[in-house]
Amino acid sequence: MTIIVDQPQFENEGQAQIPNSGEKSELVLDGGFCIPHANSFGHNFRDYDVVSERQESVENFYRVNHINQTVDFVKKMREEYEKLDKIEMSIWESCELLNQIVDESDPDIDDPQIEHLLQTAEAIRKDYPNQDWLHLTALIHDLGKVLLHPSFGELPQWAVVGDTFPVGCAFDKSIVHSKYFVENPDYNNPTYNSKYGIYSKGCGLENVMMSWGHDDYMYLVAKENRTTLPSAGLFIIRYHSFYALHRSGAYTHLMNEEDVENLKWLKIFNKYDLYSKSKVRVDIEKVKPYYESLINKYFPAKLRW
Ligand SMILES: O[C@H]1[C@H](O)[C@@H](O)[C@H](O)[C@@H](O)[C@H]1O
Ligand SMILES: [Fe+2]
Ligand SMILES: [Fe+2]
Numbered sequence: 001m002t003i004i005v006d007q008p009q010f011e012n013e014g015q016a017q018i019p020n021s022g023e024k025s026e027l028v029l030d031g032g033f034c035i036p037h038a039n040s041f042g043h044n045f046r047d048y049d050v051v052s053e054r055q056e057s058v059e060n061f062y063r064v065n066h067i068n069q070t071v072d073f074v075k076k077m078r079e080e081y082e083k084l085d086k087i088e089m090s091i092w093e094s095c096e097l098l099n100q101i102v103d104e105s106d107p108d109i110d111d112p113q114i115e116h117l118l119q120t121a122e123a124i125r126k127d128y129p130n131q132d133w134l135h136l137t138a139l140i141h142d143l144g145k146v147l148l149h150p151s152f153g154e155l156p157q158w159a160v161v162g163d164t165f166p167v168g169c170a171f172d173k174s175i176v177h178s179k180y181f182v183e184n185p186d187y188n189n190p191t192y193n194s195k196y197g198i199y200s201k202g203c204g205l206e207n208v209m210m211s212w213g214h215d216d217y218m219y220l221v222a223k224e225n226r227t228t229l230p231s232a233g234l235f236i237i238r239y240h241s242f243y244a245l246h247r248s249g250a251y252t253h254l255m256n257e258e259d260v261e262n263l264k265w266l267k268i269f270n271k272y273d274l275y276s277k278s279k280v281r282v283d284i285e286k287v288k289p290y291y292e293s294l295i296n297k298y299f300p301a302k303l304r305w
Contacts (some may be wrong), residue, residue, distance in 0.1 A: 069159075147214060
């Protein structure tokens with residue numbers, strides 16, 4: 001299959017690997033996908049400053065998030081959730097659980113999350129029909145938001161949703177509402193507030209501690225339950241909220257070669273994650289058998305969470 005790249009920043013970076021087939025081919029971005037002009041509230045996507053009914057609460061969300069996401073907090077969360085001792089549940093069951101949850105950080109959507117999962121997955125499936133791992137990645141990318149549910153410790157919104165960023169090195173200006181980092185205890189700590197902080201050039205994102213939330217948690221669940229998804233799928237799950245990297249190009253000095261390859265897929269995925277958010281409903285019962293077959297292919301029947 002030969003498809004063409006239409007995004008300039010990829011032009012000189014060589015060709016991207018199709019993880020499942022092992023063959024090299026060119027990638028099409030937006031394989032026909034139409035990017036809408038406005039979100040479901042009639043505003044631009046990811047406009048965090050426009051006056052809207054959600055602006056104030058979203059800004060307040062980021063204030064609390066930026067103050068509390070510290071190196072110590074992330075270490076504690078990783079230790080707690082690595083145990084995977086909360087519940088046993090299938091992927092589909094967790095999709096249904098997510099239906100009760102609304103994300104307070106998102107200026108573009110206030111629908112139940114299962115709509116967003118299916119809208120993303122169906123949109124990407126249409127443009128990349130042969131990449132079934134990408135369809136499943138889209139379906140599960142936000143499942144880590146179950147952390148908001150009482151069975152998972154009912155974490156506060158600031159510890160589950162919103163954009164993510166590295167802790168242990170300087171907070172970048174491109175992070176949404178970055179002014180609130182001045183109140184973060186790590187902000188004035190010389191060990192943590194330089195460009196590299198506790199990291200080194202090209203150390204690889206897997207060695208970087210990200211702010212704790214649904215991305216890192218779902219990555220952990222998928223990996224520890226031995227998913228057979230390719231590394232690009234796991235990368236998308238783990239870094240899809242890292243807008244400072246995939247949108248603004250910050251923190252690239254921490255990436256290694258594998259990150260550079262995987263980032264190409266994340267950039268493709270992001271278009272569907274962001275711009276498929278709409279009021280158009282997907283017929284869940286109709287598409288369920290297809291996604292169940294993918295879940296069986298890439299995951300065990302029950303997962304430890
Ligand atoms: O508010 C949204 C939402 O929480 C998404 O799930 C996350 O991936 C985005 O990065 C964030 O901006
Ligand atoms: Fe997300
Ligand atoms: Fe999402």
